Amino acid sequence: MNLLTHLRTLFAPAVSAAAADPAKVPDYLAAVKPAGNPDHGDYQANFAMALAKAAGKKPPDVAREIVAALPVTTDIEPPTVAGPGFINVKFTPAFLARAVRELATDERLGLPVAANPRTYVIDLSGPNVAKPLHVGHLRSTIIGDALVRVLRALGHTVVGDNHLGxxxxxxxxxxxxxxxxxxxxxxxxxxxxxxxxxxxxxxxxxxxxxxxxxxxxxxxxxxxxxxxxxxxxxxxxxxxxxxxxxxxxxxxxxxxxxxxxxxxKIDHALGESFYNPMLPGVVADLLAKGLARESKGAVVIPNAKGVIPQTDEEAKKEEPPAIVRKRDGAFTYTTTDLATVKYRMDTWKPDAMLYVVDARQALHFKTLFAAARRWGYDRVEFQHVQFGSIVGKDKKPFQTRTGGVVELSSLLDEAAEAALTKYEASYADRKAHGHDVPELTDAVKRDIAEVVGIGAVKYADLSGNRTSDYVYDADKMTATEGNTASYMQYAYARCCAIFRRENIDPGRFRTDPPAVILGEPAERALALQLLRFPEAVEAAAADYLPHLVTGYLWDLAKAYSVFFENCPVLKAPAPELRDSRLLLVDLVGRTIRRALDLLGIRVVERM
Structure with missing residues (x-):
């Protein structure tokens, strides 16, 4: 169940009745969002101001009318109206307890299957295969893979295509x-x-x-x-x-x-050589349809506005056209990309093509997409999923000490070594303080360090908005505190340890879950956060923003930390409360594991 969708469905009849323009109802309902301050409620509806303006009324009056028109339900407490018409909503403990108990039996952890599944082609990674992968290929690979996983998790058909150079x-x-x-x-x-x-x-x-x-x-x-x-x-x-x-x-x-x-794991790796035989036909077709013209011996297509500048003055004001055949008869990346569009449409018939390529290629894709639409591919969504650069702690392009480009294998090795150093220090510290830490061989520790190190690199990339630059800082990325993969992986391992400590089979909490008790604020907050998982994943898919999943994980981890500190699990004062808390712990572990898997990050059960 998506809590946000559930609330918007509750509000829909009342908002539709109050709206002067039915076409604006979806926009009004989109103003139902998680509350910024949990003291005010779980969610907040902020559409009363817009409705009031259209109706010539006062926003608080409209908000009260909406509340009065809501259907009778035991899912939410009576909503309250605050300030200039904000409607604050809080779920009842009984609803949350029932929803969490149902969630425990759901292998999908509440993730819905899209009612209208789409077919996506995601262009990702795209390295020059004549040389080793370097740090510049990291972001396209990681972000693209995360989008493949997120969209597939929601029931869409996704083709991951590595357009090799x-x-x-x-x-x-x-x-x-x-x-x-x-x-x-x-x-x-x-x-x-x-x-x-x-x-x-x-x-x-x-x-x-x-x-x-x-x-x-x-x-x-x-x-x-x-x-x-x-x-x-x-x-x-x-x-x-x-x-x-x-x-x-x-x-x-x-x-x-x-x-x-x-x-x-990439589905197809069709390189430029695959499309090379198709390029003469692409140019011939563009010329035949009047979509390209000869210019100074070359063949060009218009810019995104449909203009080919003819004078020096126009060239200063307009974006340049794109060359599809050079004067010497050679073809260009634009020609290859147009052939790729045609092949993908003929082969996979996608509803959307996503190009996970850095922001510096924005003009190329703007021109390409416009050309493809003029060529007849105007019913497919073209999207340049752009991202920033990888920079060092000094905010300059990330390079080796000698100023060269960092090979990706070296970066991953460094991350794994940093993770091993941090892990051994943490392991020794926990052991010295009497914590229950497993005895592990050096080989197992190295395996853990590999998982943690690679996870750190990926999580650090995905935890920020993809359009921002990614600051590579191995020490910060492998920290066991804060919004890092290591912290999430440690939280997962801690969940596993609780069940392992007393040899408890978590399976029974999934097949025949006990009653859920949410008597403590920390229990309620954790239950609410567990139920928000589908909301986060659907939002990430809608806007192609994987960092919305990492943001959710960070909120879940914080809620679990407060719960862990305030709500004894194995030493709970009553058996039924112990079982309820074990169910919550199991759900936290399952959710962390699933969310990290959507980001392409693995977990370990012992740390």
Missing amino acids: DWGTQFGILLYGYKHHRDDAAFAADPVRELARLYVAVRKLFKQAGDDDEEGPTDDPVKKACQEETAKLHAGDAENVALWQTFMPACLEMLRPIYDRLDV
Whole structure:
């Protein structure tokens, strides 16, 4: 059950009767939200002001009329009207107790199945496979995977598509490096490592350090040679195509261990090479339909407004058009992306395509989506799910000490080591204070550190609004206090320990739950928070914002901490109260585990 939906359903008849414009009723009901101050109630309805303005009445009077028109129910206490017409609502203890008891038997923990399920294609990760994954690929991978999991949890069909960079100038760099700088013995022994070395080595030969424009005009002889190798590959040169085919298995193997560590499972990995044969047809169709035109030897499509600037003055005022075929006959990322749209629509027929790509590509996607709609794909939702950059504690782009790009494997190793250091310190401290801590081998501790470290990286990314920059701080991320994965994982392990301590089977609280007693404020607050899980997940899915799930987890963890400190469980004063509290503990553990799983984060039962 979604508490928010339940309340809006209760208010709907009264609001509909009071609304002058029926079309605005959904907007009025959207003003029913969780109360900012729990002293005022569980939820608050703030639509009376808007209704009153339309009716020419005073907001408090309208609020009282709405309250008087509500159906008789034992689910909520009599609502109160406060201030300029706020309606404060509080659920009855009996309703909460009954709802929590029902929740205990629900394997889905209240998550609904969408009444009108949609099909989504989520474009995520998208690395350049010619080089090792680096820190810049982290956010698209993690955010995209979380959205796949959240939307699937609600019953939608989701296709995760990793649009690999496997055909561009990066392979010209590898081809040049292989032909001029390869170590045959090293390639035979470990092609993955040797190709990674060659990519870095050739990039270092570029005239300008940090030159990321691999495709632009250049007077750099090495870069020019790399571009020529790329052109030969695209033209079908037998030697280069054969080498590309030799490289690809090793390039893909570079990705596998990172995705395994991140527990990211991608449905399809269709790279640029897959779409390459389709590109001439895309341009021909755009020209035939009048959606593209020739300009200075190239073929271009209009900007999002449908304009192709013709003069220098227009070019200063308008966003640029996009090139789909260069003067030399080569195609562009825009061409490939349009071919991708067509293939996805023909193959999966999605209702929505989400592109989880950093904010710097906003103009590209704005132009792309407008072009796709003009091309006939105007009934699908296109969404650029953009995100900020990863920065260090100094708020500058996150780099190695030598100023290079941080490889993702190194970042994950560092996080796991930081987690191990923190865990061993915490373990020793708890043991010294007489806490009941399990005796664990070094291997088990390292396994725990891997789960905690990777979880820390992912949670830190997902716990902030995705549009903000992500500050990488290993010490802060692996802290066992505050809004971190470690804190959530520890709370889960603490739930498991309660049942393990007296060898209690949690299964009986799920198949035949006892009566729920909510006599203490901490019990009631925890029950309310448990019932809000569906609300958080549906909100995250609606706006493609995974941080709404982490925000929910933080509220749940705080409520559980207060409960744990104030409500003895195993030493409860009565058997029925003990069982009720054990049910709550079991639900907390289940909910934490499920919520973390939606974020792609694992748990451990002993810490």
